[in-house]
Amino acid sequence: MQLLRLQNSGTVPLNEEQKNAVTYKNGPLLIIAGAGTGKTTVIATRIVWLILSNQIKPEEILALTFTDKAAEEMEERVDRLLPYGYVDLWISTFHSFAERILKQHAIDIGLPDNFKLLNQTEQNFLIRRNFDRFNLDYYRPLGNPTKFIQAMIKHFSRAKDEEIWPEDYLEYAEGLKLDRDIEMSNVKCQISNENEIKRINEIANAYHVYQQLLLENSALDFGDLINYTLKLFRTRPQILEKYKKQFKYILIDEFQDTNWAQYELIKFLGAPKNNITVSFDDDQSIYKFRGASVSNVMQFKKDYSKAKQIVLIKNYRSKQNILDLAYNFIQKNNPNRLEWQLKNNQ
Ligand SMILES: Nc1ncnc2c1ncn2[C@@H]1O[C@H](COP(=O)(O)OP(=O)(O)OP(=O)(O)O)[C@@H](O)[C@H]1O
Ligand SMILES: [Mg+2]
Structure with a gap:
């Protein structure tokens, strides 16, 4: 056989x-x-x-x-x-x-067939270069935005891992607005809810902007593939x-x-x-x-x-690993080992 x-x-x-x-x-x-x-x-x-x-x-x-x-x-x-x-x-x-x-098949889906694949540094650069396109308030970084941009990229990548497109994210964020009306009677809850809605809307919009930037630059990230x-x-x-x-x-x-x-x-x-x-x-x-x-x-x-x-x-x-480890360990017994004796006393 x-x-x-x-x-x-x-x-x-x-x-x-x-x-x-x-x-x-x-x-x-x-x-x-x-x-x-x-x-x-x-x-x-x-x-x-x-x-x-x-x-x-x-x-x-x-x-x-x-x-x-x-x-x-x-x-x-x-x-x-x-x-x-x-x-x-x-x-x-x-x-x-x-x-x-x-x-x-890029053409069958409206993508340019010479699309560029961006690595993380290039993604970072793309966002940084167009930072004013992101209308950030809740998430506005106070100092150097590098760490913040990295966190954003990670978040978008997670969304892509789960096949969540910016339009899905935006729709979800829109839906949250409806919730706010229901919460009207509970003032305390409304305040935190409002903040949360703002935060989620902002990140959904940022995701949308990021995706637009990719398209404008004929670029894809790994999740896009x-x-x-x-x-x-x-x-x-x-x-x-x-x-x-x-x-x-x-x-x-x-x-x-x-x-x-x-x-x-x-x-x-x-x-x-x-x-x-x-x-x-x-x-x-x-x-x-x-x-x-x-x-x-x-x-x-x-x-x-x-x-x-x-x-x-x-x-x-592992068996080999353990054998190797054990073998190296017993070398410490040299010159009292038979193998050592045979090799060195011929
Ligand atoms: N039936 C077997 N007899 C002897 N050696 C084997 C046998 N099956 C696999 N090996 C050896 O064990 C080692 C590990 O095998 P392999 O890489 O296929 O395992 P794996 O489960 O894919 O490992 P990893 O978890 O690192 O991905 C290899 O060196 C392989 O040649
Ligand atoms: Mg393997």
């Missing part, structure tokens, strides 16, 4: 659970595992298994993860496992994937259909770091077959502070109640 061939090509022998995950046929699959238990190994081997044993073309598999480093690692492993000549793999970060889609792709798929069903057809299998490594908007993207692309494999490691949620969290996995279980669940327990990496 192909898998055995894979195992003989310089890769690790898979344990039983890993094998089950690699060769799981169709439908949603949730791999729950701790650090160093072989999540990336399984995802990479599964991609190769799909290609070599199931005649799935490389371009029919979409494999996503969160950081550039993780995406590179996955691509490298798949590359090593595949025989020569397999190209056009869609292994990348969520953001690069969305960028690739948007570069092809995902949200415009979602918008594209929502408003251009024929384009969504094309990609749905293309991606027969979707695999996500480090699913715990996926935010709401990214997960939405996966659900869109995966339906109705839902050949979606996710690896989940709760202990490593480095992006928890950005709206990604354990709730993803709860949601996944809810969305795909029939999902197969495989738990990987055996930790291979």
